[in-house]
Each structure stands twice: as C-alpha cells, then as structure tokens.
Amino acid sequence: MKFVRNMESFFEKYIEDFFNRQFTSGLQPVEIARHLGRMLEDERTVGVSHVYVPNNYSIYVSREEYERLAPYAPSVCGELSTYLTEESRRKGYTMSGSPQIELFADENLTKQALRITSSFTDDPGEVDSSPPASLNSDTRIFDKLNPSLPDDPPVQLLYGLLTVIDGLDAGLKVDCAATRINIGRRNTNEMPLTDMNTSRLHAYIVYEDGCHVLHDAKSLNGTYVSSHRITHKQLKNGDKISVGNTVILYEVN
Numbered sequence: 001m002k003f004v005r006n007m008e009s010f011f012e013k014y015i016e017d018f019f020n021r022q023f024t025s026g027l028q029p030v031e032i033a034r035h036l037g038r039m040l041e042d043e044r045t046v047g048v049s050h051v052y053v054p055n056n057y058s059i060y061v062s063r064e065e066y067e068r069l070a071p072y073a074p075s076v077c078g079e080l081s082t083y084l085t086e087e088s089r090r091k092g093y094t095m096s097g098s099p100q101i102e103l104f105a106d107e108n109l110t111k112q113a114l115r116i117t118s119s120f121t122d123d124p125g126e127v128d129s130s131p132p133a134s135l136n137s138d139t140r141i142f143d144k145l146n147p148s149l150p151d152d153p154p155v156q157l158l159y160g161l162l163t164v165i166d167g168l169d170a171g172l173k174v175d176c177a178a179t180r181i182n183i184g185r186r187n188t189n190e191m192p193l194t195d196m197n198t199s200r201l202h203a204y205i206v207y208e209d210g211c212h213v214l215h216d217a218k219s220l221n222g223t224y225v226s227s228h229r230i231t232h233k234q235l236k237n238g239d240k241i242s243v244g245n246t247v248i249l250y251e252v253n
Contacts, residue, residue: 027065027112029076033083035116036101040087041218042186042201043118050094054118057084057101061114066105077101096120159253160212160235162205167246168194176212176250181205183243184217197221197244205235212250214241 045052069076084099160176174191182189184202199219205212215232216223224242225233237252
C-alpha cells in the first residue's frame with residue numbers, strides 16, 4: 001500500500017495539479033503516466049547485475065486528442081519523463097540516459113484510446129546507472145546458457161512446440177528450445193497474440209535444468225495450466241496453457 005500512496009502522491013505533485021488545470025475532458029496525462037508505469041514493468045530486461053528498462057517511448061493518440069494535447073506536448077512529455085526517471089530509480093532499474101518521450105497522432109485510434117511503443121536506444125545524456133563495460137546501453141539481455149567446458153559432454157536440449165489451439169490466433173505455432181519465448185500482445189514477442197485479454201508481456205517460457213518452465217509475467221488476468229493458476233510451472237508434454245481467451249498446447253518433439 002505504501003507504493004500506491006507514493007505513486008498517487010507523485011501524480012498529484014508532478015502531473016495532476018498542473019495538467020488538470022489545462023484539460024477538462026478527454027484523455028488525461030495522468031492516465032498516460034499509469035500506462036507508462038505498467039510498460040516499465042512489462043519491458044524490463046534482466047541482465048547479469050542490472051535490470052534494464054527502455055529509455056525511448058512513443059505515445060500514439062487519436063487525431064482529436066493529439067490536436068488538443070499538442071500545444072502542451074513539451075510540458076506533458078517532460079513531466080512524463082520525470083515520472084519514469086523517478087520510477088526507474090525507486091525500483092533500482094537501469095535506464096540509459098533520461099527517457100525520451102514523443103507524442104504522435106494515430107488516425108486509427110478512437111478518442112481517449114492510446115497506444116505506446118518502447119525501445120532501447122543510446123542517449124548522450126546522463127546515465128542513471130552505467131551497465132557493465134562489455135555491454136552497449138541498448139543491449140537487451142535474455143537468458144544465456146552457460147558455456148560447457150572443453151571436457152564436458154554436449155548439452156542435450158529439449159525441443160518443444162507451442163500451438164495455439166483455441167482463440168483468435170488458432171493455428172499459430174512456435175518452436176521452443178533454449179531461447180526465451182515471450183507470450184503476449186507485444187508485437188515483438190516470440191509468440192505475439194491479438195487476444196486483447198492478454199497483457200503485452202503476459203507470460204514467458206525459459207529453458208531451466210533441462211526443462212521448459214512457464215512463468216507468469218505479473219499479468220492482469222493470470223496464467224493457467226490445466227485450469228490451475230500458476231506463477232511458474234515446469235511444463236510436461238500435453239500441457240494446455242491458458243492466457244486470456246487463448247489456449248496454447250505444449251508438446252515435446
């Protein structure tokens with residue numbers, strides 16, 4: 001509850017007090033801030049000694065909302081950048097430079113709807129916490145297999161297949177080996193879904209100790225295996241994974 005109070009205090013101090021005097025209807029900047037805060041969690045990448053988060057964000061709103069917000073765009077984007085900087089520092093995340101936020105119009109969006117994309121980019125400004133010298137600031141780090149010593153026997157990988165058997169993406173297939181498989185609405189996921197009841201990063205599968213392990217990524221609607229909600233679970237042949245309104249069959253090749 002302390003986190004909620006702190007977040008609400010920040011909104012009141014840095015965003016709501018100023019912008020609520022400027023906007024009387026339509027999409028509020030504080031709503032955008034809340035979406036950005038959730039994206040900060042969804043898009044974090046775990047490295048060896050740091051947790052990295054994107055530093056570049058593009059916010060798309062309807063043409064009507066864009067024309068209403070455009071006169072205040074520098075102030076809006078500046079306040080949102082301050083909010084993300086504070087959030088990443090409070091949570092101990094590493095961000096390369098200060099957040100770069102831009103506002104765009106999307107003709108396909110309806111009023112009060114928004115879409116946000118993020119990326120890792122180099123920034124010449126001040127870096128919150130320097131990553132290891134061997135890494136570029138925009139490098140996304142995923143699970144790595146420890147290299148075998150010369151005398152070790154070769155690692156025997158387990159090969160699996162993920163197939164959407166129910167939902168809007170029925171028929172979608174993704175091979176599952178040692179690469180991390182991200183599942184959700186984000187179009188850069190290894191298994192991108194169009195199911196609006198799934199989170200952008202809803203769940204992910206990693207290869208651990210010779211097995212594929214499913215992890216829920218703190219999704220809003222939860223991740224289920226055989227009707228049981230899980231936080232993480234070692235998968236076995238024939239398991240059915242449910243995310244939103246989508247059912248995914250896991251099979252071992």
